[in-house]
Amino acid sequence: MSFVYQVFMASHYDIIVIGAGAGGGTLAYALAPTGKSILLIERGDYLPREKANWDPDKIFIERRYQAQDEWLDAKMRPFNPETYYLVGGNTKLYGAALQRMRAEDFGEVRHAEGISPAWPFTYEMLEPYYTRAESLFKIHGQRGEDPTEPPMSVEYPYPAMPHEPRIQAIADHLATQGLHPLHLTLAVNRDVNNPRRSACIRCDTCDPYPCLVDAKCDAQTACVDPALTYDNVTLLTQTYVSRLITSATGDRVEKVEIQTPQGTDYLSADTVVTACGAINSAALLLRSANDHHPQGLANSSDQVGRNLMKHNHSALIAIAPTPNPTIFQKTLAIHDYYFNGPDQDYPLGQIQLTGKAKWQRLKKMAPTELPQHWLEYLSQHSVDWWLTTEDLPDPDNRVTLSRQGQIQVNFTPNNLKPHYELAGVLEQHLRQLGFYLFWHKTMELAVSWHQIGTCRMGFDPQNSVLDVNCRTHDIDNLYVVDASFFPSMGAMNPTLTIVANALRVADHLKSML
Ligand SMILES: Cc1cc2nc3c(=O)[nH]c(=O)nc-3n(C[C@H](O)[C@H](O)[C@H](O)COP(=O)(O)OP(=O)(O)OC[C@H]3O[C@@H](n4cnc5c(N)ncnc54)[C@H](O)[C@@H]3O)c2cc1C
Numbered sequence: 001m002s003f004v005y006q007v008f009m010a011s012h013y014d015i016i017v018i019g020a021g022a023g024g025g026t027l028a029y030a031l032a033p034t035g036k037s038i039l040l041i042e043r044g045d046y047l048p049r050e051k052a053n054w055d056p057d058k059i060f061i062e063r064r065y066q067a068q069d070e071w072l073d074a075k076m077r078p079f080n081p082e083t084y085y086l087v088g089g090n091t092k093l094y095g096a097a098l099q100r101m102r103a104e105d106f107g108e109v110r111h112a113e114g115i116s117p118a119w120p121f122t123y124e125m126l127e128p129y130y131t132r133a134e135s136l137f138k139i140h141g142q143r144g145e146d147p148t149e150p151p152m153s154v155e156y157p158y159p160a161m162p163h164e165p166r167i168q169a170i171a172d173h174l175a176t177q178g179l180h181p182l183h184l185t186l187a188v189n190r191d192v193n194n195p196r197r198s199a200c201i202r203c204d205t206c207d208p209y210p211c212l213v214d215a216k217c218d219a220q221t222a223c224v225d226p227a228l229t230y231d232n233v234t235l236l237t238q239t240y241v242s243r244l245i246t247s248a249t250g251d252r253v254e255k256v257e258i259q260t261p262q263g264t265d266y267l268s269a270d271t272v273v274t275a276c277g278a279i280n281s282a283a284l285l286l287r288s289a290n291d292h293h294p295q296g297l298a299n300s301s302d303q304v305g306r307n308l309m310k311h312n313h314s315a316l317i318a319i320a321p322t323p324n325p326t327i328f329q330k331t332l333a334i335h336d337y338y339f340n341g342p343d344q345d346y347p348l349g350q351i352q353l354t355g356k357a358k359w360q361r362l363k364k365m366a367p368t369e370l371p372q373h374w375l376e377y378l379s380q381h382s383v384d385w386w387l388t389t390e391d392l393p394d395p396d397n398r399v400t401l402s403r404q405g406q407i408q409v410n411f412t413p414n415n416l417k418p419h420y421e422l423a424g425v426l427e428q429h430l431r432q433l434g435f436y437l438f439w440h441k442t443m444e445l446a447v448s449w450h451q452i453g454t455c456r457m458g459f460d461p462q463n464s465v466l467d468v469n470c471r472t473h474d475i476d477n478l479y480v481v482d483a484s485f486f487p488s489m490g491a492m493n494p495t496l497t498i499v500a501n502a503l504r505v506a507d508h509l510k511s512m513l
């Protein structure tokens, strides 16, 4: 069932899940068959299906679907974050590159600028959930190509999305240089052996656009929509959770305060799960401070909001004299420098292709103002890469609230040296293939796509917010099941791990119900 708020709704549920994105949507999906009454609350609405979904002017220039939210940076300067308040959350516009973290990422890893801390459990513990997550999101991939691939109990559910000729030629050349180019693992609903009958039409407006034909496996199509086929699951859209209110003793969440188009109201549940995304979940807990929890809910450790990470991200636009007529470009990745560089004994990160950059996107990347016809020429000749290097948890990189209650993101990037080295190494490889012009744009604070880590999981309540089941140490019936829980993030895209973890927490909750 899906509702905009109605006065005849029940006010008590077995479980309330706040946020219908990757974490919350997956949890609702996994718990739906239990028959328990589940309310999924989402501040946004369904993304409208309209031609604008695939219009680069609307996406890159008008920013049509971006949240109309204003956050503050460390110096109190307002900025508009690149985040999406929609059923499906940020996954509605994601690139659908879903990867497992590497087994080594779960242990302590030494980086150029510090230590990436170990998780409280190993890769092997999450492996069965990665397998389920890959099935749920219809992952396409090719096992055995990736030198950093962790042990997997099964093959990928679907064969890899093949490269188009220009990309295949680049992959072949890079292989002659000793690299191991691989097929990027992708969450799309396409039968590569029967394209005519496939939902996905393999178009040139996938990353970072919404999918007009609902063929991208995102949190709405893969999780929320199937969950809503169960009568015991209700979705409330356009409903902002403003506060969680605890019992007289402070050890349980008793009420969930909501703001609907009709005004303020209160709901309750035996179990409350926040899955608002790492920045908004921290903000909700901080906003909910009361006499029992003066620093915010679940914050006796003073860790809520701290250790925010977001990956060091850059676009590297590489231009060659050879035209690039590729339509669906996001098929190739290179993990050879994930654990160390050619001259570095520390990790550099991962390299993947991004969606084919049209001139409107290049306008954003260009180091200087360029006329449209130049941008169009460059777009026809560019191959567009996306580089990701792990950033490290720093307690001073934190989400706080201003006096007026506005979200403030205090963030200083770290571990940038290996990131720039990664860009330099890729450039050297590409120069040997005839690429002669490179634009390297490192993403700024507003690009909060991979926000994680604000309520980290751990054994010790003194320095973590969540226990290993993602239950808050401080409040018995409160869980956080979005990207907030990561103690460290590796350099792989985070969504598959968020989904796998939500499936894991769902198993824990089932055993408690
Ligand atoms: C353009 C783009 C490209 C990306 N590409 C990739 C990719 O290729 N691969 C990958 O792995 N990841 C990618 N990501 C990142 C991925 O989308 C996120 O990591 C993932 O969605 C995070 O899941 P989450 O559950 O933490 O939060 P979200 O999915 O963001 O869900 C949080 C939900 O909570 C809702 N909410 C927030 N506050 C409240 C409140 N107070 N009350 C009610 N509801 C609330 C939000 O509206 C949202 O729907 C991309 C992201 C973007 C933006």
Ligand code: SF4
Binding pocket: 188, 189, 199, 200, 201, 202, 203, 204, 205, 206, 207, 210, 211, 212, 213, 214, 215, 216, 217, 328
């Ligand atoms: S490539 Fe496929 S999944 Fe991506 S937007 Fe196009 S139709 Fe949708």
